[in-house]
Amino acid sequence: xxxxxxxxxxxxxxxxxxxxxxxxxxxxxxxxxxxxxxxxxxxxxxxxxxxxxxxxxxxxxxxxxxxxxxxxxxxxxxxxxxxxxxxxxxxxxxxxxxxxxxxxxxxxxxxxxxxxxxxxxxxxxxxxxxxxxxxxxxxxxxxxxxxxxxxxxxxxxxxxxxxxxxxxxxxxxxxxxxxxxxxxxxxxxxxxxxxxxxxxxxxxxxxxxxxxxxxxxxxxxxxxxxxxxxxxxxxxxxxxxxxxxxxxxxxxxxxxxxxxxxxxxxxxxxxxxxxxxxxxxxxxxxxxxxxxxxxxxxxxxxxxxxxxxxxxxxxxxxxxxxxxxxxxxxxxxxxxxxxxxxxxxxxxxxxxxxxxxxxxxxxxxxxxxxxxxxxxxxxxxxxxxxxxxxxxxxxxxxxxxxxxxxxxxxxxxxxxxxxxxxxxxxxxxxxxxxxxxxxxxxxxxxxxxxxxx
Amino acid sequence: xxxxxxxxxxxxxxxxxxxxxxxxxxxxxxxxxxxxxxxxxxxxxxxxxxxxxxxxxxxxx
Numbered sequence: 001x002x003x004x005x006x007x008x009x010x011x012x013x014x015x016x017x018x019x020x021x022x023x024x025x026x027x028x029x030x031x032x033x034x035x036x037x038x039x040x041x042x043x044x045x046x047x048x049x050x051x052x053x054x055x056x057x058x059x060x061x062x063x064x065x066x067x068x069x070x071x072x073x074x075x076x077x078x079x080x081x082x083x084x085x086x087x088x089x090x091x092x093x094x095x096x097x098x099x100x101x102x103x104x105x106x107x108x109x110x111x112x113x114x115x116x117x118x119x120x121x122x123x124x125x126x127x128x129x130x131x132x133x134x135x136x137x138x139x140x141x142x143x144x145x146x147x148x149x150x151x152x153x154x155x156x157x158x159x160x161x162x163x164x165x166x167x168x169x170x171x172x173x174x175x176x177x178x179x180x181x182x183x184x185x186x187x188x189x190x191x192x193x194x195x196x197x198x199x200x201x202x203x204x205x206x207x208x209x210x211x212x213x214x215x216x217x218x219x220x221x222x223x224x225x226x227x228x229x230x231x232x233x234x235x236x237x238x239x240x241x242x243x244x245x246x247x248x249x250x251x252x253x254x255x256x257x258x259x260x261x262x263x264x265x266x267x268x269x270x271x272x273x274x275x276x277x278x279x280x281x282x283x284x285x286x287x288x289x290x291x292x293x294x295x296x297x298x299x300x301x302x303x304x305x306x307x308x309x310x311x312x313x314x315x316x317x318x319x320x321x322x323x324x325x326x327x328x329x330x331x332x333x334x335x336x337x338x339x340x341x342x343x344x345x346x347x348x349x350x351x352x353x354x355x356x357x358x359x360x361x362x363x364x365x366x367x368x369x370x371x372x373x374x375x376x377x378x379x380x381x382x383x384x385x386x387x388x389x390x391x392x393x394x395x396x397x398x399x400x401x402x403x404x405x406x407x408x409x410x411x412x413x414x415x416x417x418x419x420x421x422x423x424x425x426x427x428x429x430x431x432x433x434x435x436x437x438x439x440x441x442x443x444x445x446x447x448x449x450x451x452x453x
Numbered sequence: 454x455x456x457x458x459x460x461x462x463x464x465x466x467x468x469x470x471x472x473x474x475x476x477x478x479x480x481x482x483x484x485x486x487x488x489x490x491x492x493x494x495x496x497x498x499x500x501x502x503x504x505x506x507x508x509x510x511x512x513x514x
Contacts, residue, residue: 186467189471
């Protein structure tokens with residue numbers, strides 16, 4: 001078992017060899033480069049769904065705006081105060097830092113979990129793009145509450161899109177990334193255009209005199225759609241804080257921020273959060289209200305912005321599924337290291353395309369996003385404890401590296417134990433990660449201290 | 454110089470994307486006019502944006 005892990009680990013290390021060394025001082029990036037990166041990454045296909053769901057969940061207008069402001073500010077602070085300081089001090093990716101702390105075995109499990117979660121996320125993005133195609137072709141899209149695919153047309157569209165995205169990802173990830181960099185600045189104006197148009201349709205006067213009245217009575221009126229749970233300010237705050245939990249508190253954005261000149265660069269995440277996770281979510285909320293709360297991103301965008309809107313949904317799904325497929329492939333390559341890049345991308349694409357057929361993944365996107373962050377969050381707590389708490393408490397650091405452990409069993413126990421604790425907690429899914437994070441910090445510190453004594 | 458012109462036209466295209474719905478809201482244009490203007494401005498963005506980015510690539514190369 002241990003030998004098997006060691007073999008896989010050594011092959012896995014070769015895959016990530018290119019970023020093994022800490023970033024050299026000459027390769028550090030400016031804050032504005034990070035601003036562009038964050039801005040491009042957080043205006044994605046999923047924004048069409050998330051903002052719309054807040055309307056269906058009956059959030060009041062004032063609660064939504066306050067919750068998004070607080071939650072996104074907390075997210076920015078999490079990047080700046082939790083992720084960036086560790087990234088800047090170590091100049092390593094989470095992969096290599098976790099390897100020093102928890103051993104290659106835990107790193108392997110982290111990669112596999114990450115790959116599967118990425119596949120589901122890419123599947124949701126393909127499904128969002130599929131609603132755009134269905135709208136253009138006049139075919140029915142899945143309805144809220146649907147779990148399984150019920151229409152052959154839907155299955156055909158999602159599989160065809162999944163196959164097309166996969167082939168394009170195989171043909172040229174870098175060229176597509178360049179294309180995505182052209183799409184990103186255009187996506188945001190399409191969100192704004194769709195929302196402003198829908199305001200007119202919802203009855204806002206040209207002088208905007210009744211804007212707040214329309215927003216608070218026809219968009220975020222505090223009445224949940226039948227079958228949807230009622231959300232309030234805390235739900236919005238915690239969701240917007242934890243929408244990228246795996247990236248900031250979970251530390252996976254160490255891969256980006258290790259190129260930062262100082263921890264303050266984490267504050268540039270505001271360029272992604274406020275336009276993407278505040279304005280775009282508000283815009284998609286207004287758009288769904290304009291189509292009588294029908295949760296169909298393609299229909300919403302087509303009604304609100306015509307052909308440009310339909311194109312935006314499809315292109316957003318494509319450009320955001322593409323890097324997600326690439327990351328899933330890279331993570332999956334750890335268990336199939338002899339496969340060439342195209343083969344693993346095709347495998348990840350096939351899994352993703354099948355998952356995309358199941359509408360539950362995009363129709364339950366809020367829950368999925370929360371679970372995604374929750375599953376990877378304990379790893380961030382373990383790394384945080386080892387980096388900051390251990391030196392202050394006199395606990396030796398990096399024992400897995402120093403002793404050559406394949407697996408730091410205490411780290412694994414804390415990870416799995418925290419997940420069990422979080423899933424058993426009698427509170428809303430969005431709130432569970434915070435007590436779980438505290439538990440993981442304390443439990444890992446105590447276990448490693450107890451080991452020493 | 455040409456690259457700057459492409460950049461300016463790309464920026465204007467994005468500005469047109471944002472301006473179109475406000476013109477609709479002010480009842481200066483109808484729904485069809487708004488959607489056509491948005492589609493045209495979007496196509497313009499992709500054309501001029503691509504040329505602008507390609508120019509940047511050549512300048513670096």
